[in-house]
Structures are given as C-alpha cells and as structure tokens.
Amino acid sequence: MSKADYVYSVLLDEIRTARIPGGTALRAGEVARRLGVSVTPVREALRRLEKDRLISYEAHHGATVVDLGDEALAEYYGLRAVVEGLGARLAAARITSEELASLRDLHAAMAGDAAHGRLDRLAAQSSRFHLRIVDIGGPAFLGAHARSVRENFPVPPEASLWLDETQVKAQLDAHESILAALESGDADAAERVMIDHVRRAGEHRKHH
Known part of the structure; x- marks a missing residue:
C-alpha cells in the first residue's frame, strides 16, 4: 500500500x-x-x-x-430504497432454497443478538442481510451499486436505529416480512416492504 x-x-x-x-x-x-x-x-x-x-x-x-444536510440524507435513503427495493423484487423471482436458508440463518443470528441485548452487532449484520438480497437479485451490477451508495454517506455508528431498543422489534419484523415475500416469490410485496423498511430508517435518522 x-x-x-x-x-x-x-x-x-x-x-x-x-x-x-x-x-x-x-x-x-x-x-x-x-x-x-x-x-x-x-x-x-x-x-x-x-x-x-x-x-x-x-x-x-x-x-x-462536506457537511451533508437533511436534503442529502433524504436523497441517500431514497436512493437506497430504490436500489434495495429493486434488489428484493428481482430476488423474489430467482432466490434458491439455499440462499433463502442462509438469509434465515443470518436473521436468526440477529434475533438471538437482539434477545441478549447485543444491539451493537445488529447494524453490520443488517447491512449484510440487505446486500446479500441485492446480490441475489442483481448479481451483474446492482449489488455493486448498492455498496457504492452505502459508502457515499457517512453513518455515525451511534446514529444506527439498531441501537434504539424501541426500534429493533419493528426492524426484525420487517426482515421477517421480506423473507416471507421472498419465500413465496411475491416480487411486489418484497419490493414494497424493503422500500418502507429503508425509508423508516431514514425517518429515524432525520430525527436523531
């Protein structure tokens, strides 16, 4: 280097x-x-x-x-919602049973950490969960886009909504709904739930 x-x-x-x-x-x-x-x-x-x-x-x-204000924050979460929502929509049509099982394992690990109060582990695991779905849906280049969007915007660790105990259950429930939509091949539901889930994270950030 x-x-x-x-x-x-x-x-x-x-x-x-x-x-x-x-x-x-x-x-x-x-x-x-x-x-x-x-x-x-x-x-x-x-x-x-x-x-x-x-x-x-x-x-x-x-x-x-560069000091990124509220407009940049809205743009960041809006872009993430579109890219990750599309990833979930495409994943619903092509996910394999092995890929679904591996996502369920990741989700179970997150639920276990949440139950034991290990909230500091959840943000990184959630990022892996989201990016894995986008990789499944868009392996050609959507996954790379999703990563570059996330890397463009600094998120202070303490701003993660996963550290807010009042938010964790709702976030895990959203992941559960995304998994259910992927399992049943419901592209519309997978996209809708993912978009709503990402936008909620943006709303949380705006007020903290």
Whole structure:
C-alpha cells in the first residue's frame, strides 16, 4: 500500500464513520504529522477524497469535509430504497432454497443478538442481510451499486436505529416480512416492504 493509499484509507474511514464530522477543515500539514507521513501523499489523498465528493476546496479555507444536510440524507435513503427495493423484487423471482436458508440463518443470528441485548452487532449484520438480497437479485451490477451508495454517506455508528431498543422489534419484523415475500416469490410485496423498511430508517435518522 502506498503512503497516499494509506492516508486515503484512514481519512476515508474517519469521514465515513463521522469521526471527522462534516464541516471540519483538513489541513495537509496537520494530517501529515498525525499519520507520520510527508505532505505529498496527504495532498494526493485529499485530491482523491475531493473526487469522491467527501471534501471540498474553497479559496482561503483549504479542504473541508462536506457537511451533508437533511436534503442529502433524504436523497441517500431514497436512493437506497430504490436500489434495495429493486434488489428484493428481482430476488423474489430467482432466490434458491439455499440462499433463502442462509438469509434465515443470518436473521436468526440477529434475533438471538437482539434477545441478549447485543444491539451493537445488529447494524453490520443488517447491512449484510440487505446486500446479500441485492446480490441475489442483481448479481451483474446492482449489488455493486448498492455498496457504492452505502459508502457515499457517512453513518455515525451511534446514529444506527439498531441501537434504539424501541426500534429493533419493528426492524426484525420487517426482515421477517421480506423473507416471507421472498419465500413465496411475491416480487411486489418484497419490493414494497424493503422500500418502507429503508425509508423508516431514514425517518429515524432525520430525527436523531
């Protein structure tokens, strides 16, 4: 891994997880000192982050982490709802019994963690659940689209609705309904429930 790749991967992770919040100024010299590299790879990494639209340059201000507001939040969850909803619709027509069994295993693991109060595990498992469905429905390129959408938008771990005990049952029930629709091959229901499920997550984020 080159030094620029290293700096890029560290900053990308810090921005995606909101450890560096939107609106933060990124000074190349400070980043270089913190990560123990020269300024050159930092500048290269910052250019790549600008291409990713995660930072912006302004005259006299230098690089600033893009602060994504409510409109971007609505766009993110709207796009996820469309892509993941389509993934569920397509998956209903082509899912195999093995794929369904593996999704049910993942769902059972989530229900077990929820029952034992291990809520911190649920967000990553839910992401796997969603992406696995999209991969089943759209293995050619829909799965790649779903991943790039999720990676474009930082979700601070503490903002996950899976950490909200009042939300967990409803979310698991939605996953159960999606599984039932996939099992019965009901494309309309699979898409409808997935879209509603993703939009609810967006509503939760907006108010927290």
